[in-house]
Amino acid sequence: MTVGLVIVSHSAKVAEGTAELAGQMAPGVRIEAAGGAADGAIGTDASRIAEAIEAADGGDGVLVLVDLGSAVLSTRLALEELLGDEVRGRTVIAEAPVVEGAVIGAIEASTGAPLAQVAEAAAGAATMPKARD
Amino acid sequence: MFSQEQAVAWTRATAARVEERATELTRLDQAIGDGDHGINLQRGFRAALERLPGAGDGDLGGALKAVSMALIGKVGGASGPLYGSFYLAMAKQLGTATEVDDAELAKALRAGYDAVVARGKAQPGDKTMLDAMGPALDALDAAVDAGQPLGEALDAAAAAAEDGMRATIPLVARKGRASYLGERSAGHQDPGATSTHLVMQALADTVNGR
Numbered sequence: 395m396t397v398g399l400v401i402v403s404h405s406a407k408v409a410e411g412t413a414e415l416a417g418q419m420a421p422g423v424r425i426e427a428a429g430g431a432a433d434g435a436i437g438t439d440a441s442r443i444a445e446a447i448e449a450a451d452g453g454d455g456v457l458v459l460v461d462l463g464s465a466v467l468s469t470r471l472a473l474e475e476l477l478g479d480e481v482r483g484r485t486v487i488a489e490a491p492v493v494e495g496a497v498i499g500a501i502e503a504s505t506g507a508p509l510a511q512v513a514e515a516a517a518g519a520a521t522m523p524k525a526r527d
Numbered sequence: 528m529f530s531q532e533q534a535v536a537w538t539r540a541t542a543a544r545v546e547e548r549a550t551e552l553t554r555l556d557q558a559i560g561d562g563d564h565g566i567n568l569q570r571g572f573r574a575a576l577e578r579l580p581g582a583g584d585g586d587l588g589g590a591l592k593a594v595s596m597a598l599i600g601k602v603g604g605a606s607g608p609l610y611g612s613f614y615l616a617m618a619k620q621l622g623t624a625t626e627v628d629d630a631e632l633a634k635a636l637r638a639g640y641d642a643v644v645a646r647g648k649a650q651p652g653d654k655t656m657l658d659a660m661g662p663a664l665d666a667l668d669a670a671v672d673a674g675q676p677l678g679e680a681l682d683a684a685a686a687a688a689e690d691g692m693r694a695t696i697p698l699v700a701r702k703g704r705a706s707y708l709g710e711r712s713a714g715h716q717d718p719g720a721t722s723t724h725l726v727m728q729a730l731a732d733t734v735n736g737r
Contacts, residue, residue, distance in 0.1 A: 404603075430603075431570075431603025432600050432601045435567075435570065435603050437563075437567065437604050438603060439600050439601070439603070439607075440607070441599060462704075464603070464605035464606075467608040467647065468607065470646065471599060471608040471646065475612075
């Protein structure tokens, strides 16, 4: 079993696309998309995020990648109000950009690394050089 | 006293006002946010009406939890988890009671306020819904402590919410999407404070039979 990932975005397409992109690099890692509000609107849905965290959790923990504003609020609400202590205790919200963090986190998870290490790897994506020579 | 029937009527009144004022809330949000506050709350309160138990069916906790869960799932923006936390904390505080006294209602609203603070990590003066909710609950507590009837106390709370809402106009936003605008957010009334005034006014009107 590996750490699982959940991608929370205001856009269902961003969440699904990011999960697809990250999954390509990390076969065997559970990656769940929880994007958009109910009825397909732009936004986030704490109930849906809670379900995705449960689906991604294989017992080794879950790293949640979030985009803006309500993505963080809805994820915290899901953890504090909708999920049990056990799942909450092994779930971390990544301090990382959603796409890069998901790809790097998924790769780290695929090695069987523990949650803290996966979270740290994803956080490293924030300072990853891109256009710099 | 505040009853389950009044909690149901309060939700219906809030939903009706959200329908009436959705365009205005969205217009305020277009100025300094992502322009969806009215439509988001409209979607949330429509779902709340679907889940809301009937008047006299169950306890205060059940009615307010139904509102909370609808808002959490359906609103989409930050106001979903924030208002969702507000109603959920009220639901927990009131629990299985079907009717509570004025002080207990004030205490439950205060628990709701504290939950919004804990969820959103905003401070008074950050140009958020707290800037309407905080003064409203201070006025409510003072009036209830002074022994005023609940209707009058809630009118004082709604008036304080309105003052707090107007006082957000010159503020620079420090939370949410509006904070990305920095100084440019000044000069606009906060949409969250506006919807909070609407919620408090609906409560006052419900209890006063208006």
